[in-house]
Amino acid sequence: MSLYLHVLPAGPIETNAYLLTDTARGEAVLIDAPGEVWRDVKPILQREACVLKELWLTHGHWDHMQGVAEVVAATGAKVSAHLDDKLMLETPGIMEVFLPQSIRLTAVKTDRWVKQGDRVTALGLEWEIRHVPGHCPGSVLFWCAAQGVAFSGDAIFRRSVGRTDFPNCGFPQLEKSIRTQIYTLPPETILYPGHGDATTVAEERAENPHVRG
Helix, strand or coil: CCEEEEEEEECCCCEEEEEEEECCCCEEEEECCCCCCHHHHHHHHHHHCCEEEEEECCCCCHHHHCCHHHHHHHHCCEEEEEHHHHHHHHCCHHHHCCCCCCCCCCCCCCCEEECCCCEEEECCEEEEEEECCCCCCCCEEEEECCCCEEEEECCEECCEECCCCCCCCCHHHHHHHHHHHHCCCCCCCEEEECCCCCEEHHHHHHHCCCCCC
8 A cells, every 4th residue: 555644733723734645656645734734744755755746725724724835835735725715825914813923824825726526636536625614614625535535624523513603604504514515425434624533424423412414
């Protein structure tokens, strides 16, 4: 097997970044880029002789994009995100006013705006993008049916869901996203969230106290 998953919690609030490497192809994809994640990503790329080709953002909140500029400067990776988070990514100062003065954010240049139903190819695999707003307007999930995995950002966690007290968000919208875009995935699909441990679609449908299947 040449495909490996590296779980890399980083940044001030331990946000999960996920580095997928294919040592046969010599390529890698990073999902989300919390602050200072590059110091963890760099040695893995060197050790496994992989080039970072893509950086996918599950949404535009500061803790998921704080490290983008450093990663892109070092690798030239192409950034993908949802258009509904364009303002946060390109004008991150609107988030800084709510953060400690020690946290500074750099604007993100997005190379590809993804939307509901898009399919992209990376690491020799097909990935489907599902729009899952409610926690953040541009929240998206990246699903690979062939591998049985989905990277869900902050839409859903193990036994929990993302906050919905942000502008242009809300629980009814998030609940709809979870029911129509997450719980409709195959039940054995492993969900890798933006914080905390992995879970499965079946487990959350049965046990999540916020949105029961």
